[in-house]
Amino acid sequence: MQGGRVKVVYVSYPTGNVRDESAVIAAAENALGLRPLLEQRGHTLVGTTETGDGLDRELADAEVLITTPFWPVYLSAERLGAAKNLKLVLNAGIGSDHVDWETARQHGIGLAEVTGSNVVSVAEHNVMQILALVRNMMPAYHQVLDGRWDVAAVAERAHDLEGKTVGLVGLGAIGARTALRLKAFDVRMLYYANHRRTPADESVLGVKYARLDDLITESDVVCLALPLMTGSQALIGRERLAAMKPGAWLVNTARGPIVDRDALVEALESGHLGGYAGDTWYPQPAPADHPWRTMPDHAMTIHCSGMTLQAQQRIAAGITEMLQAHLADEPLPEDYVLVDPSAS
Known part of the structure; x- marks a missing residue:
């Protein structure tokens, strides 16, 4: 001034x-x-x-x-x-x-x-959305709204998180806080980041380093926790989506453009992915006709995690x-x- x-x-x-x-x-x-x-x-x-x-x-x-x-x-x-x-x-x-x-x-x-202002808030949102997908919560919630009671329809795609492999793409403040919260679920955690953590950090967080493409193919849940920057635009594109395990879940509270918008819709419509959750879109606020609003098997929120x-x-x-x-x-x-x- x-x-x-x-x-x-x-x-x-x-x-x-x-x-x-x-x-x-x-x-x-x-x-x-x-x-x-x-x-x-x-x-x-x-x-x-x-x-x-x-x-x-x-x-x-x-x-x-x-x-x-x-x-x-x-x-x-x-x-x-x-x-x-x-x-x-x-x-x-x-x-x-x-x-x-x-x-x-x-x-x-x-x-x-x-x-650091919303690190805790976004990490908790990550865990919430992972659980919402793995436990198949959204169809159960919609049954309540629709006046239905079909337990089998929900149970056929509901899983325990325990024992699953969770891959964290990015292990900065939010990724690390997410890992700490996931440790209690007895999951195997892989991570990929541009800068590998020390062995002491990896031990405390309960994570093991993996190359990105290995993490993608081995994980039951992939959680994105990295900034949008040179190299991360459409980082999860058509090829990496296809390389994910059939039925795997993807969570993205990082930035919408890190995932290829249309390739994601195709992966969900084909049934290859088990579900997608996140609260970041592009552009924001998302228009009413954004395809992520109506794609199947999603647990999206508006950008409110932080x-x-x-x-x-x-x-x-x-x-x-x-x-x-x-x-x-x-x-x-x-x-x-x-x-x-x-x-x-």
Whole structure:
């Protein structure tokens, strides 16, 4: 900040149909509770759900943009170039693949996210969705809604998780926390990551390193826990889907584009895969006609895995810390910074 009043734009989802709007602090209307911090100092905060032309008008004179990965603002080179006053983009969550990092650097725009804010929340969601698939919970749930009672129809595809092989693709903070939670289920766990863990880490987490294609062919459940980056786009494509065990399950709370959208639908429609679960899509919010909404044997959720009330509090604390540093012309916490234009 170079002095004077600062305009901050916060983009997120609406409160929608909730019983207590104040509880959902990450919604656009509540803006992570940032309004008093900014307005008491004479700054401006705009909370919006707009991601199109209306947002571009707001960004024209904004210095800070705060966006969430759950309601992302896709920041292309063209959009960043038009936001002439923009100095800082803060991601209220983890995973900033909706931002063109190199263009941000070229325009002198900083980029940071709240590292670790929703690790627990997403790891728990991973375990929940693994169990939902393996235990065949969704057909049982739909029988309740439909007024049916056909135990055999559910039981024929319901399994114990114990004794299965679970493959974790990625073993960062979320993957490791997922592994710790899965240990209690007495599963065999394989993992693949760009950087192998130490033998001590592998022992504590209960995992064994495997090459990616070996993990794919040996696992009953494959769980994706890696960022969307160069090399991970459509990492699980038609060939790897075909290489999975017949009836295997795939869970993806990482990023939608890591899985080939149409090849996944084909693998489920053919019956080769036992099911797919996750809560990340592309684009987001997913349109009503997105094929993952209607494909068979899925247990999808909207991108809510990292939006527990506790995660929202952690996100709010991190964003507040970074905003205060920016307003005081102080460096942002190093562990949050992804693009530091002053270092280039």
